[in-house]
Amino acid sequence: MNNQALLSVRDMTCTWDGVHGCRDISFDLHPGEVLCVVGESGSGKSTLLQAVSWQARPESGSVWYDTRDRGFVDLASLSSAHLRLLARTDWGFVRQNARDGLRMQVSAGANIAERLMAVGQRHYGDLRRVAGNWLQKMEIDTGRLDDQPAAFSGGMQQRLQIARNLVTHPRMVFMDEPTASLDVSVQARLLDLLRQLVADLKLAAIVVTHDLAVARLLAHRTLVMRGGRVVESGLTDQILDDPQHPYTQLLVSSILQS
Amino acid sequence: MNSAQATVARDDHYNFAYLDESTKRMLRRALLKAVAIPGYQVPFGSREMPLPYGWGTGGIQVTAAIIGQADVLKVIDQGSDDTTNAINIRRFFGRVTGVRTTESTREATIVQTRHRIPETPLREGQIMVYQVPIPEPLRWLEPSETETRTMHALAEYGGMHVKLYEDIAQHGHIATTYDYPVIVNGRYMMRPSPIPKFDNPKLDGNPALMLFGAGREKRVYAVPPYTRVKSLDFEDHPFRVEQWDHCCELCGSDQSYLDEIILDDQGTRRFVCSDTEYCAGRQAAGHTGAAGAEAAA
Amino acid sequence: MYVAVKGGERAILNSYRMLDAYRRGDAQVPELTLAQIRQQMPLAVSRVMAEGALYDPQLAALAIKQAAGDVIEAVFLLRAYRSTLPRFGYTQPVDTARMRLSRRISSTFKDVPGGQILGPTYDYTQRLLDFSLEAESEAAEPLPPAAEPLPASMPRVTDLLQHDDLIDQEAVPPGDPAPFDLTRQPLAFPAGRDARLQNLARADEGFLLSMGYSTQRGYGNTHPFAAEIRYGSLEVDMFIEELGFAVTVGEIELTECQMVSQFAGSAHEAPKFTRGYGLTFGYGERKAMSMALVDRALKAHELGEAGDAPANDHEFVLYHSDNVEASGFVQHLKLPHYVDFQANLELLRRLRQEQAAARAPAAAAAATPAAPTAAPSAAPAAIADEALSS
Numbered sequence: 028m029n030n031q032a033l034l035s036v037r038d039m040t041c042t043w044d045g046v047h048g049c050r051d052i053s054f055d056l057h058p059g060e061v062l063c064v065v066g067e068s069g070s071g072k073s074t075l076l077q078a079v080s081w082q083a084r085p086e087s088g089s090v091w092y093d094t095r096d097r098g099f100v101d102l103a104s105l106s107s108a109h110l111r112l113l114a115r116t117d118w119g120f121v122r123q124n125a126r127d128g129l130r131m132q133v134s135a136g137a138n139i140a141e142r143l144m145a146v147g148q149r150h151y152g153d154l155r156r157v158a159g160n161w162l163q164k165m166e167i168d169t170g171r172l173d174d175q176p177a178a179f180s181g182g183m184q185q186r187l188q189i190a191r192n193l194v195t196h197p198r199m200v201f202m203d204e205p206t207a208s209l210d211v212s213v214q215a216r217l218l219d220l221l222r223q224l225v226a227d228l229k230l231a232a233i234v235v236t237h238d239l240a241v242a243r244l245l246a247h248r249t250l251v252m253r254g255g256r257v258v259e260s261g262l263t264d265q266i267l268d269d270p271q272h273p274y275t276q277l278l279v280s281s282i283l284q285s
Numbered sequence: 286m287n288s289a290q291a292t293v294a295r296d297d298h299y300n301f302a303y304l305d306e307s308t309k310r311m312l313r314r315a316l317l318k319a320v321a322i323p324g325y326q327v328p329f330g331s332r333e334m335p336l337p338y339g340w341g342t343g344g345i346q347v348t349a350a351i352i353g354q355a356d357v358l359k360v361i362d363q364g365s366d367d368t369t370n371a372i373n374i375r376r377f378f379g380r381v382t383g384v385r386t387t388e389s390t391r392e393a394t395i396v397q398t399r400h401r402i403p404e405t406p407l408r409e410g411q412i413m414v415y416q417v418p419i420p421e422p423l424r425w426l427e428p429s430e431t432e433t434r435t436m437h438a439l440a441e442y443g444g445m446h447v448k449l450y451e452d453i454a455q456h457g458h459i460a461t462t463y464d465y466p467v468i469v470n471g472r473y474m475m476r477p478s479p480i481p482k483f484d485n486p487k488l489d490g491n492p493a494l495m496l497f498g499a500g501r502e503k504r505v506y507a508v509p510p511y512t513r514v515k516s517l518d519f520e521d522h523p524f525r526v527e528q529w530d531h532c533c534e535l536c537g538s539d540q541s542y543l544d545e546i547i548l549d550d551q552g553t554r555r556f557v558c559s560d561t562e563y564c565a566g567r568q569a570a571g572h573t574g575a576a577g578a579e580a581a582a
Numbered sequence: 583m584y585v586a587v588k589g590g591e592r593a594i595l596n597s598y599r600m601l602d603a604y605r606r607g608d609a610q611v612p613e614l615t616l617a618q619i620r621q622q623m624p625l626a627v628s629r630v631m632a633e634g635a636l637y638d639p640q641l642a643a644l645a646i647k648q649a650a651g652d653v654i655e656a657v658f659l660l661r662a663y664r665s666t667l668p669r670f671g672y673t674q675p676v677d678t679a680r681m682r683l684s685r686r687i688s689s690t691f692k693d694v695p696g697g698q699i700l701g702p703t704y705d706y707t708q709r710l711l712d713f714s715l716e717a718e719s720e721a722a723e724p725l726p727p728a729a730e731p732l733p734a735s736m737p738r739v740t741d742l743l744q745h746d747d748l749i750d751q752e753a754v755p756p757g758d759p760a761p762f763d764l765t766r767q768p769l770a771f772p773a774g775r776d777a778r779l780q781n782l783a784r785a786d787e788g789f790l791l792s793m794g795y796s797t798q799r800g801y802g803n804t805h806p807f808a809a810e811i812r813y814g815s816l817e818v819d820m821f822i823e824e825l826g827f828a829v830t831v832g833e834i835e836l837t838e839c840q841m842v843s844q845f846a847g848s849a850h851e852a853p854k855f856t857r858g859y860g861l862t863f864g865y866g867e868r869k870a871m872s873m874a875l876v877d878r879a880l881k882a883h884e885l886g887e888a889g890d891a892p893a894n895d896h897e898f899v900l901y902h903s904d905n906v907e908a909s910g911f912v913q914h915l916k917l918p919h920y921v922d923f924q925a926n927l928e929l930l931r932r933l934r935q936e937q938a939a940a941r942a943p944a945a946a947a948a949a950t951p952a953a954p955t956a957a958p959s960a961a962p963a964a965i966a967d968e969a970l971s972s
Contacts, residue, residue, distance in 0.1 A: 108439045115443075130447070134454055137447045144450065145443025151453055151519040173454045305668060328768045333661035338907045339914025363921045367590045370917055376591075400921045418911070429897055431771045456933055462925035481925040501907045503768035527928045545924055559921055 032093070033058045033199060033231050034079065039088030041078035042255075048074040050255045052088070058198065059229040063246035063263065065236060065278070071255035072235045073203060079233065080120060080201045081110055092199075115145055119192030119200035123207050125184035128191070129176045135162065135187055136172040142195045161190040166220065182213035186220065193228065202234045206241060218244045239278060243267055251275045293376050295383030302349040303381040308332060312350035312505070316496060319507035324469030325437070326420050331503040341374060341399055342500030344416035348378065348397050351412065351496075358386045359393035364401035364542065364559035371399070388562045400463075402484040404541045404563040407493035409510060415478040417499040420506065422466040422476045442474050445517060453522055462527070468515050469508055477514075483526045483542050488514040531556040534576035536567035605650040619643040628835070628864025629653055633905065634660025635765070635784040637834050637863050654786075654905050661906055664765075674819045674828060678838045678861075679738050683814040688739045690809045690842065696736035701813060703867075739810040740840045740857065749842060749855040773896055778880055783861060785876075785903035787869045793893045794875030801891035802879050806841040806858065813837045813865050837862050839870035843878055845885060856885060 032055035042048030049071035056062050064072045077083040079090050081102050090102045095117065102110070114120070122128040129138050139158040140148075148154055159169045165186040167179075176184050185205065192200060205221070206214040222245055225232055234245055242249045242263050249266050251259040251274065259272040270276045302309065308330075315329040334342040352358065358378055362371040366388040374397060375386050387393050390405040397414040407413065423433045426444045436442070445466060452460040465482040469475045477488060478497060488495065488508060495508040508514060518524040532539045534555045541563060543556040555576070558564035606613070620627055620643045630642040634657045642660060649655035685701025688694045700706070743749040761776040764784075769777055782790065796802065815835050819828040841858035858878030860870035880896055882889030892898055902908060 107435075111439055111441070133447055133451055136454060137450045140450060141443055141447050144446035145441065149446075149518075149520050151450060152521050154450065154519075155454075299666065303666070305666070308665075328770065330766050330768055332665040333658070333906060334665065335662045337658065337913065338910025339912075340910060340917065342910075363918045368918055369590055369594055372591045372594055399917075400919070418914070430901075431897075457936065458929065458933065460929065462929050463922040479919075479922050481921055483925070501911055527925060529928070542921070543924075544920060545927065559924075 032056060032091075033060075034093070034233075035091040035099075036079055037089050037091075039075075039078060039085045039090060041074055041083055041085040043074065043083070047071070048255055049078065049252070052078075052257060054250060054257075054260065056199070056231050056233065058231050059225075060248065061225055061230075061232045061234060061246045063234050063236060063242035063249040064252060065239060065242050065249055066252035067237055070252040072252050074255075075252070076201055076203055076233060076235045080114070080118065115142055116195045117197050117199065119189075119197045121185075121189055121192055121200060121202040121205050123204040125176070125181065125188040125208075128188040129184065131176050134173045134175055135167070135179070138176065138187060138191050139194055141191065146195065157194065161194060164224070165190045166216075180213075182209050182217060185209060185217060189221070189224070193224065193230075196228065197230070199231045199233075202232060204236055205234065207236070207238070221245060239267060251278065293379035296380045299381045301382055302352055302378070303334070304332065304346065304349050309350045312346055315505050316347065316350065316507065319496070319505050320494070320509050322473070323508055323512050324467075324473030324475040324506060326504040326506045328503055329505055331500045334500065335377065336373065338501035339418065340370060341397075341416035343498030343502075343505070344397050344399070344414050344500075345374060345377070345498075346500055347414045347496050347498035347505060348395060349381075351414075352378070352382060352384060352395060354382075354384065356384050356394045357392055358384055359388060359390060359396045360386070360398075361396065361401060361403070361560075361562075362399040363544075364403070365561040367561060390562060400479050400481075401542070401559060402480055402487045404538075404558070404560045405566075407491060409492040411493040413493055413495050415480075415495065415497045417476070417478045417497050417502075417504075419464075420476060420497070420499040420502050420504040422474045437473060440472070442468075445474065446519075449517060449519065449522075453519070459518065459522065459524075465524075466517050468517065470512050471515075474517075475506060475508075475514075481527060481542060482516065482524070485514070485516045485524070486526065490514075529556060532574055533558045533564060534574045536564045536572045537574035538564070538567060538572070605648070614647055616640060616643040616647060619646050625865060626651075626653060626656075628837075628862070628866050629787060629869070630656045630660060631863040632866055632869060633657040633784055633786065634664065636660050636664045639864075654909050658906050658909070671820060673831065674821060676816045676818060676836070678812060678816065678836065679736070679741070681736075681812055681814040681816050681836065681838075683732060683736060683812060685813040686736060686810070688808070688810045690739060690807045694739055694742075694810075696733045699732065738812075738840065740842070743809070743842070743855060747854075750845070750857060752857065769900060771897060773900060775877075775881075778896070778900060779859065779861075779877060781900045781903055782873045782876055785873070786905035786908070787866070787872065789903055789905070789908075790872035790876050791868060793879070793899060794872040796891065797875055797879045797893045802882070802889075802893045806843045806875060806878065808871065809840045809842045811837070811839045811867055811870065813867065835864050837864065837866050837870045839867065839874045841871070841874040841878060856881065 034056040036055075037053050039052045040048070040050045042050075047069075052075055054062065064075055066072045074083065078085045081090065091099055092102055092113075093099045094113065105113070120128070130141070136155055136158040139161050140154040143154055143157065155172070159172055162169045162172060167183055167186060171179070176187055179187060185208070189205075206217055209217060218241060224230065225245070232245075234241065236242060246263045248261065249263045250257045251266065251272065253274050259266060259270065259275045266275060267279055270279045300306070304312070312329060315327045319325065319327045331343065331346065334345050336342060336345065348358070358375070360366065360371045360375040360378070362368040365371065366375075378384060379386060390396065390403040390407070393411065395412050395414060396403065396407075397416070399416045402413065421430075421433055422445065423436055423442075426448070427433050427436065436444075449459050449461075452458065461482070463481045464476050464479040465485055467475050467477055467485060467488065477485060490511055490513065491508075492510050494510055497506045497508075499505070516524040527542070529543050531543065533541060533543060535557050538558055542559045544559045546555045546557060547553070548555060558567075620639050623643075623646070624639075626646055627639050627642045630645055630653060631637050631639065633653075634642065634645070636642075638660075641663065642656070645656035645659040646653070648659060683699060683701075685703060686696065686699045688698065740749055744751065762774060762780070764777055764780040769781065773781075798806075813835070815833050817830045817833050820831045821828045837860075839860040841860075842855040843858065845854055845856045856878065858874035858876075858881075860873030860877065862869045862873065876893055876899060879891070879893035880899060882894040887894075
């Protein structure tokens with residue numbers, strides 16, 4: 028077990044019907060490091076994300092996390108209360124579809140400030156100010172603080188979802204295809220923003236994507252998945268420039284062609 | 286004001302207070318648990334009562350479980366002893382207990398209420414029984430009972446403040462005016478029943494025992510005497526009670542919660558105390574409002 | 583000058599008298615007797631017993647008379663009465679295979695052992711108003727007995743399917759634990775099948791009918807067949823400790839419906855039919871069938887189905903199925919709510935004042951360029967306390 032890691036996954040298998048999912052997954056994630064999990068649909072990458080964030084229970088193997096208060100612990104040993112608190116304060120989870128990660132009936136400001144209120148912040152003016160700062164950071168006009176997310180474009184909704192997750196300064200963020208639902212032009216802007224944020228806030232992140240370009244832009248390291256297993260892993264640049272596994276070679280060559 | 290004797294004769298066909306003894310014991314056990322965990326909703330096996338669900342069956346079951354021969358019962362609805370619902374419940378208890386009933390807050394040992402706390406301060410030894418329609422403060426946020434129970438267990442109350450934030454962002458004020466959520470004993474979030482927020486401060490540190498019964502939803506909860514009850518707010522938008530520009534027309538009180546009465550189709554309005562017994566008491570003591578002054582002039 | 587109105591108690595007592603008069607109607611017309619209601623409105627009596635959760639046709643008839651024909655009000659009367667009755671114990675479970683049948687049909691097979699017994703039913707009538715019923719008729723000749731008696735053995739169709747292992751077993755759980763008692767404990771989630779069936783047995787027929795209907799129209803996906811519907815009488819036995827044996831304490835009428843639906847099997851199990859079960863006091867096929875459809879719909883999650891239709895949602899179905907609760911809460915809106923309304927009025931007036939005040943200086947300064955005002959953003963006309971949802 029690598030004690031400098033923020034997250035350690037060992038021999039983890041998680042399936043939803045005994046057959047489909049991810050198998051024998053092992054990796055470490057270090058503070059401030061971005062790991063991309065790449066694969067086509069059905070590769071098991073989403074199940075992997077669900078399992079390491081403890082939203083789905085692995086059948087075997089373990090996931091360890093370096094908590095702020097108790098050190099390096101096996102997530103299976105934590106109470107559900109503790110896990111929920113962890114998920115709300117030290118982790119973020121950005122969903123592919125922003126609507127699934129936002130309260131659509133409530134203003135942008137309330138969406139961002141909710142986690143702060145959940146941990147006991149009780150000054151309306153301060154909450155509003157912090158929410159406004161985050162809108163700015165996400166390059167959204169602060170005049171829209173009281174608007175509902177339904178009035179935002181898809182790209183803005185996604186940025187709002189990200190802000191909502193980052194407001195408690197989590198150390199680790201899970202992202203499930205964060206740009207897949209967006210137009211190509213909007214994707215590029217968002218990826219750029221994410222890259223900046225991750226660097227500024229020293230976030231560790233696991234980003235699931237089918238798009239190698241996302242890996243190239245964001246990730247230090249990459250796992251390539253196929254049929255539920257990791258077929259290749261390593262530094263992103265190495266994998267993309269010099270893929271070893273035939274499947275990875277196929278993936279990489281298909282980008283070059285398209 | 287009159288401290289009337291029971292107006293209905295005791296009907297011997299029914300067990301004292303209608304419910305059988307084992308049901309009353311079951312209810313009292315639930316109430317003890319509620320008192321031991323202030324603000325926590327305790328499930329109980331609610332029975333169908335001769336009044337419909339929604340008419341106060343929870344409050345009635347709580348009163349039935351605790352009332353004894355020596356008790357003196359007051360029943361109010363909207364602050365008045367004379368509203369149809371209060372009369373109906375008072376008649377019911379008269380019929381099944383023969384216990385003395387009263388309109389006097391001071392003389393009562395048990396006060397069952399819908400939607401108000403009396404203006405006359407309560408004292409140690411008295412019990413207020415509240416009729417509750419929806420006990421769950423998080424119900425608007427989360428329809429699933431399984432999920433709200435978990436939220437209470439983990440004290441996950443952030444979502445409630447989202448609503449308050451949103452009110453201020455939209456209206457400049459918190460828009461909840463009754464059934465205003467509170468934190469009890471620094472731990473559980475509770476709905477105090479649809480009393481106006483004007484009455485919330487009366488809950489904080491009150492010397493009387495407060496029992497809450499929701500019959501249809503099958504929950505009881507409690508605030509023991511001298512317990513801290515804090516209404517939700519923000520530091521820079523503190524909790525405020527209602528205010529009127531008027532005094533009571535009849536007794537002149539500027540301290541009590543006022544009912545608005547429309548007198549004619551030009552929209553002429555009068556404001557009078559919601560707590561009819563309190564108002565009558567003040568009038569008997571010589572206080573008058575504008576209406577009294579008119580009559581005298 | 584305003585004088586507070588008193589006299590609520592007298593008004594109530596007068597309303598009782600007016601109600602009595604309303605219920606009685608024209609005194610020249612002969613009064614309804616309980617015997618008439620029992621004999622000539624047996625389907626109403628059945629429904630009141632089923633939803634009142636109390637088997638007593640005489641009391642049900644009384645409730646219907648007292649409720650002036652309002653079935654839900656009659657159900658309420660019976661339930662309230664039930665609360666006063668002491669509990670002596672529990673009867674033995676009844677075995678519907680031993681039912682003395684008045685009617686028994688199956689739509690899954692053309693013919694079944696024992697035959698299709700049509701019995702007394704509206705199913706094969708044409709719904710044409712029969713004006714001969716406007717007048718009283720001569721007493722009819724009693725029906726002659728059938729040429730042969732019904733077969734002694736009328737096995738249940740589901741037992742036949744079970745014999746061939748085509749239908750899911752409804753095995754007794756290990757240890758044969760006592761079932762949940764909904765009349766004594768509040769419903770809690772997750773709710774076991776025993777609690778669910780008890781809830782559905784006393785549920786409002788209209789609600790179950792609509793929920794069952796929705797599963798047939800695509801809100802849920804059960805493709806049901808009515809394997810068997812039975813209506814008849816059964817003896818009810820109770821084991822008496824002091825005697826050391828069971829005695830028959832009475833005979834009741836029951837209607838039972840067994841629905842079967844297809845299940846798509848899994849890697850470990852061959853596909854089988856799954857069941858939905860309905861059982862009701864008295865004669866109530868529509869209720870028993872609706873109950874069976876909803877019972878099956880509530881199993882969706884256990885069977886690994888998607889289960890995102892309203893009829894699959896346990897809390898939605900089971901919390902809204904009781905018409906005594908529903909009627910009470912809906913109708914409670916008639917009770918005075920003016921104190922809370924006043925609280926809302928006060929806030930609304932204040933908000934409007936503030937808005938007007940914020941606009942007034944802005945209007946005055948319209949002639950000259952002014953700094954933006956700090957008016958609150960557009961406030962909707964209605965202040966809804968419960969407007970927000972995630």
